Amino acid sequence: MPLGVNPEEFPFVDPATLRKAVVVCHRNADADAYLSAYAISMLIGTLAPWCETDIATPGGMTTLTQKLSMKFPHRIADGSDGDYDLYVAVDVGDEELLNEWKEKFRVSQGVKVLVDHHPSRGGDLYSYAIIDEEATSAAEVVSGLFERRGVTPDPQTAQALLEAMLFDSSHLAIAGPSGLKAAVKLIDAGADLALARQELRSEPDYGEVIARLKGAQRASIYKAGKWVMATSHIGSFQAHVARALIYLGADLGLVAGESDGETRVSMRATQRFHEATGVKLGSQVAEEMAKRLGGHGGGHATAASFSTTSGEEGTVQATMKRFEELLGELKKLD
Ligand SMILES: [Mn+2]
Incomplete structure (x- = not known):
């Protein structure tokens, strides 16, 4: 370049x-x-x-x-x-x-x-x-x-x-x-x-509103030390749902969805999370997962995405493993 x-x-x-x-x-x-x-x-x-x-x-x-x-x-x-x-x-x-x-x-x-x-x-x-x-x-x-x-x-x-x-x-x-x-x-x-x-200012997009609410309803919650992470899945608006999980108070939101035959994952983190842990979602997670699973991705420290063809569940699991490597043990809450 x-x-x-x-x-x-x-x-x-x-x-x-x-x-x-x-x-x-x-x-x-x-x-x-x-x-x-x-x-x-x-x-x-x-x-x-x-x-x-x-x-x-x-x-x-x-x-x-x-x-x-x-x-x-x-x-x-x-x-x-x-x-x-x-x-x-x-x-x-x-x-x-x-x-x-x-x-x-x-x-x-x-x-x-x-x-x-x-x-x-x-x-x-x-x-x-x-x-x-x-x-x-x-x-x-x-x-x-x-x-x-x-x-x-x-x-x-x-x-x-x-x-x-x-x-x-x-x-x-x-x-x-x-x-x-x-x-x-x-x-x-x-x-x-x-x-x-x-x-x-725009009219609410009700497709997006429903996606955000469904995403919140389906969320799984993890803790890594004091950090709270939420994962979810939705067919569209993955990035919006990940951001909505942050608005709800999660330090990190990860949302996966299948579309056009690929699995898309969007992630958002708070600035606080990034500064305290040093984790960069773009280079350390999105790019790394795209490399491990085959696909493409990247982004910023607190906002990133990647696509693979590894399926929703496997991709989320593998990504949470990656977070475990970076943050230490994750505990899933019921
Ligand atoms: Mn821009």
Whole structure:
């Protein structure tokens, strides 16, 4: 992975020669991915006004993102648009989340850039990578690109970036100093904070509500020393259910589910748990389990996921064994 590139050189193509670009989100694009892509498109448009830029949303977008895309409309690539001069992947983390676009990246002669706040996955899919793991949103990294290129976002683009930033940073609660500074600069550029909060509010998704309640109902509870861990299984919304287990007070939530012939596992942990135990869910559990069971996965210290084909029960058991290696003996509560 080519790291340490100079963000001032973004997009790493002479703008004068740039004709066609695409910005690709992770599958089922969330607000951070889509709105960051929207802003990158605006940045490319400022640097190369003659360039036609598409956004690609492999596998569609979340319900909230669909709503936001009405307010921040953009041409969406339909996959039949041929080759591009420039491919920018944003907020993707694991390159598998590019779906069919991974192959397009691989075969294209165009320049391929990654803009992300997830840990780098290695590999050689990208020509250039701009990664800031300290950033709590991809939008924060994108705001940095505007700044490094000396471009002030127009008020609509500033609004998009601020909403993306709020979405991915629990409304700035987990943002660091650079995130907060970036947010203030966006407000100075014309973004409206109250409006951003309002637009991120969404109608409850009752499919998700039921999944969370069922997940809680089916939970198994474990203790490792003082730590409380909850596991559950559900056919969809695994990540939401894992987060719901944390809201209920567990230090760690693990939720498995079968879909499309694979077993998906989502994990969430509290910051307290991570700091006290040193356990990193992404590198020490998700990546490790994907390696042991065959599959792929990764993520952050407190939020990670992986997929295997080992079946729900076996996968959960093997993962709890992994936690036992890391934390000492687990006791299952009745
Ligand atoms: Mn993100």
